[in-house]
Amino acid sequence: xxxxxxxxxxxxxxVGGTWGILSVHRGHRSRWTTAWMLGVxxxxxxxxxxxxxxRGACPLADRGEILxxxxxxxxxxxxxxxxxxxxxxxxxxxxxxxxxxxxIALLPGVLDADPQEVRGANPxxxxxxxxxxxxxxxxxxxxVAGVMFLVLDRQxxxxxxxxxxxxNLPPVRxxxxxxxxxxxxxxxxxxxxxxxxxxxxxxxxALPHLxxxxxxxxxxxxxLGVKTLRxxxxxxxxxxxxxxxxxxxxxxxxx
Amino acid sequence: xxxxxxxxxxQTAPVEVRERFAVAPHKLxxxxxxxxxxxxxxxxxxxxxxxxxxxxxxxxxxxxxxxxLETHLLGKSGAHAEAVAHFYRYRKGxxxxxxxxxxSGLDSMMLGETEVFGQVKQSYQSALAAGSTSxxxxxxxxxxxxxxxxxxxxxxxxxxxxxxxxxxxxxAEKIFGHLGRSEVMILGAGEMSRVTAxxxxxxxxxxIFVSNRSFERAERLAAEMNGSAVRFDxxxxxxxxxxxVISSTGAPHAIVRREDVERVRRARKFRPLFxxxxxxxxxxxxxxxxxxxxxxxxxxxxxQIADDARSKRxxxxxxxxxxIDAELAKTKLPGT
Numbered sequence: 001x002x003x004x005x006x007x008x009x010x011x012x013x014x015v016g017g018t019w020g021i022l023s024v025h026r027g028h029r030s031r032w033t034t035a036w037m038l039g040v041x042x043x044x045x046x047x048x049x050x051x052x053x054x055r056g057a058c059p060l061a062d063r064g065e066i067l068x069x070x071x072x073x074x075x076x077x078x079x080x081x082x083x084x085x086x087x088x089x090x091x092x093x094x095x096x097x098x099x100x101x102x103x104i105a106l107l108p109g110v111l112d113a114d115p116q117e118v119r120g121a122n123p124x125x126x127x128x129x130x131x132x133x134x135x136x137x138x139x140x141x142x143x144v145a146g147v148m149f150l151v152l153d154r155q156x157x158x159x160x161x162x163x164x165x166x167x168n169l170p171p172v173r174x175x176x177x178x179x180x181x182x183x184x185x186x187x188x189x190x191x192x193x194x195x196x197x198x199x200x201x202x203x204x205x206a207l208p209h210l211x212x213x214x215x216x217x218x219x220x221x222x223x224l225g226v227k228t229l230r231x232x233x234x235x236x237x238x239x240x241x242x243x244x245x246x247x248x249x250x251x252x253x254x255x
Numbered sequence: 256x257x258x259x260x261x262x263x264x265x266q267t268a269p270v271e272v273r274e275r276f277a278v279a280p281h282k283l284x285x286x287x288x289x290x291x292x293x294x295x296x297x298x299x300x301x302x303x304x305x306x307x308x309x310x311x312x313x314x315x316x317x318x319x320x321x322x323x324l325e326t327h328l329l330g331k332s333g334a335h336a337e338a339v340a341h342f343y344r345y346r347k348g349x350x351x352x353x354x355x356x357x358x359s360g361l362d363s364m365m366l367g368e369t370e371v372f373g374q375v376k377q378s379y380q381s382a383l384a385a386g387s388t389s390x391x392x393x394x395x396x397x398x399x400x401x402x403x404x405x406x407x408x409x410x411x412x413x414x415x416x417x418x419x420x421x422x423x424x425x426x427a428e429k430i431f432g433h434l435g436r437s438e439v440m441i442l443g444a445g446e447m448s449r450v451t452a453x454x455x456x457x458x459x460x461x462x463i464f465v466s467n468r469s470f471e472r473a474e475r476l477a478a479e480m481n482g483s484a485v486r487f488d489x490x491x492x493x494x495x496x497x498x499x500v501i502s503s504t505g506a507p508h509a510i511v512r513r514e515d516v517e518r519v520r521r522a523r524k525f526r527p528l529f530x531x532x533x534x535x536x537x538x539x540x541x542x543x544x545x546x547x548x549x550x551x552x553x554x555x556x557x558x559q560i561a562d563d564a565r566s567k568r569x570x571x572x573x574x575x576x577x578x579i580d581a582e583l584a585k586t587k588l589p590g591t
Binding site: 152156157159161162166170171172173174176230231232233234235236 | 426428429430431432521523524525526527544547548550552556560563
């Protein structure tokens with residue numbers, strides 16, 4: 001059942017993304033992307049609820065669950081940020097990332113076929129896992145906004161202003177404002193996650209993961225510090241958001 | 256009963272003729288009521304914009320009504336009898352088709368412009384309020400508005416910016432969103448920069464700084480735009496705070512050099528900067544455009560974008576006319 005829910009979420013994201021891309025290609029903005037993505041969120045939520053019940057804890061016990069939790073968090077932030085800042089096109093850029101994460105989760109062996117109950121769940125561990133993955137959702141969306149900025153920046157610099165994509169992309173300043181806000185939200189959640197990670201009981205095997213998490217936190221803190229205190233060009237900020245997010249996924253390799 | 260249209264526009268009459276026949280907006284209803292007093296004329300709507308004056312009538316004796324209207328217009332305007340050569344006349348179906356073309360912006364000087372739709376609607380409302388329209392013209396105008404909307408939504412006749420000023424404003428909005436938080440600096444108080452800056456102000460630009468070699472001219476333009484004048488030696492200081500710079504001086508060399516922008520980048524915290532160079536020879540060194548957060552557009556680029564949009568609109572004419580003909584064929588309008 002859980003796999004079917006995940007498959008449905010993935011198919012909805014494919015339909016939503018494709019619909020949005022075709023609309024943009026025709027020079028329109030798809031009003032349905034948000035609706036499709038809402039369907040994706042509900043299926044992801046049902047999947048996570050089912051797995052959570054089976055685990056008897058927050059469903060973050062295997063890489064597949066982490067990827068789905070991450071996709072859910074990304075979709076959730078899109079649904080909060082997109083309509084609020086009228087960046088409906090964010091959904092078109094978000095959908096492929098959600099599809100990529102969920103397709104990996106659906107690969108054989110990534111999700112435990114028979115999820116076992118997690119014994120001796122610790123509240124600090126639960127907090128660490130949940131807030132960290134939520135943080136990754138916000139940071140992933142910041143990376144998506146960064147990609148959108150880079151596309152728009154290139155089109156404006158090279159005076160390529162006729163495509164449907166150009167017409168539908170939100171203004172540079174709005175993209176940068178939402179990117180920075182997402183970085184702050186992601187950074188704050190990551191801080192809670194890292195603190196909870198330091199407080200949870202752990203053995204020596206968890207050390208590489210904690211060091212990697214601290215490195216990611218430091219990198220984002222430096223980025224936000226430089227942006228706030230010194231200032232940063234939109235292109236560098238966007239590039240840094242994309243590169244940092246991709247590199248930070250390496251943290252999961254140490255779980 | 257026939258639907259009639261008599262009028263003149265920018266294609267058939269020069270401005271000195273058009274202005275003689277223009278009707279003030281507050282007199283449109285009254286003008287329509289006057290026409291209804293002609294023998295055989297049952298309904299009338301008068302449209303008057305800067306590019307056209309048109310009279311739509313319904314009459315049982317079309318020839319007599321048109322002749323009476325021409326005599327009335329010549330008498331009222333004091334124009335010579337030869338002025339009638341500038342008039343065009345449409346009867347029945349072609350009159351309705353012409354109205355649809357006008358409403359759709361196909362007959363406008365700026366192809367596809369949207370303002371004319373509102374102007375025709377306003378003229379119709381005036382006639383309605385004055386009681387000079389009834390069943391026939393009501394149906395014709397309502398249908399024309401419906402067709403006009405369909406043409407505008409189903410084609411790209413109103414897409415893109417077709418003048419240098421509107422291209423600059425659209426680009427500014429693409430970079431900064433709503434211009435309410437954007438500040439503008441004008442270098443050189445020429446006509447072109449004044450028009451472009453006014454467009455930015457009309458879209459909400461927060462404040463305008465004007466810098467010119469002649470400080471008096473800068474002050475005059477600044478006063479006109481509710482802005483501030485800046486001495487030409489001090490414009491670099493203002494560069495630190497503004498988001499948009501429009502440059503149009505008559506200088507034979509570059510005024511804005513790369514080092515001028517490099518110097519203020521840090522103080523600007525690397526915020527986006529939109530530079531519009533509408534001077535020939537160019538005022539802004541092209542290498543300024545290589546700076547990451549700078550978006551530089553010169554007059555050729557802006558003209559090219561406007562020209563592309565105009566060409567695109569021209570390519571849409573056939574499709575728009577196909578929609579108009581197809582829609583008119585669906586219903587038999589009164590008097591056509």
